[in-house]
């Protein structure tokens with residue numbers, strides 16, 4: 716991907732709006748959301764089907780930047796759909812926004828590769844990832860998409876400030892999540908592990924009880940674990956868009 720080509724192209728986008736972050740370690744922070752169009756997965760519980768099965772508008776990177784600038788908000792979450800689909804122009808929107816002064820977090824579904832150093836170098840002039848963080852999903856069995864998870868290749872790219880999100884729909888998913896944590900724990904130092912329930916499928920208190928029983932393991936391995944409540948679904952109607 717040549718940076719110049721990216722700057723000239725129109726990219727399918729779903730919506731750009733300002734709200735609060737509803738999930739993870741940024742929960743509650745005022746944030747601008749940049750939602751790209753298209754997703755390579757079809758999770759059983761997807762609550763944003765409109766991001767791959769609805770209408771989209773075409774925007775150039777500078778159109779996107781103009782829209783984002785209107786909100787005067789330092790934090791951006793680029794979400795979807797899937798922002799990092801390979802060989803798609805949308806993949807470079809997050810880096811482009813960091814180059815324009817924003818702190819950007821990418822919500823990625825864990826089935827596509829995170830940026831390699833060469834991609835970051837091409838767009839920023841440095842191999843170092845700055846002001847750019849990942850919220851990396853691990854798909855559990857109840858999503859029906861777990862076979863697409865990329866583990867080690869993505870985990871080795873995680874740094875302080877990144878987070879992992881397990882969306883769990885039942886106890887089998889919790890067991891699966893813990894197997895992943897146990898196997899790859901050496902990659903998760905400084906990375907927050909979020910456990911989130913599929914809305915109305917698992918009680919958060921059930922997740923708390925499950926995790927409390929693993930406290931010794933988390934302490935011995937210096938792992939930071941939190942239960943994630945989807946704030947936006949409490950503040951607003953669970954199906955309301957653009958909030």
Ligand code: SF4
Pocket residue numbers: 754755756757758760761762763764766795796797824
């Ligand atoms: S990865 Fe996200 S957007 Fe894609 S189908 Fe799954 S939940 Fe929906």
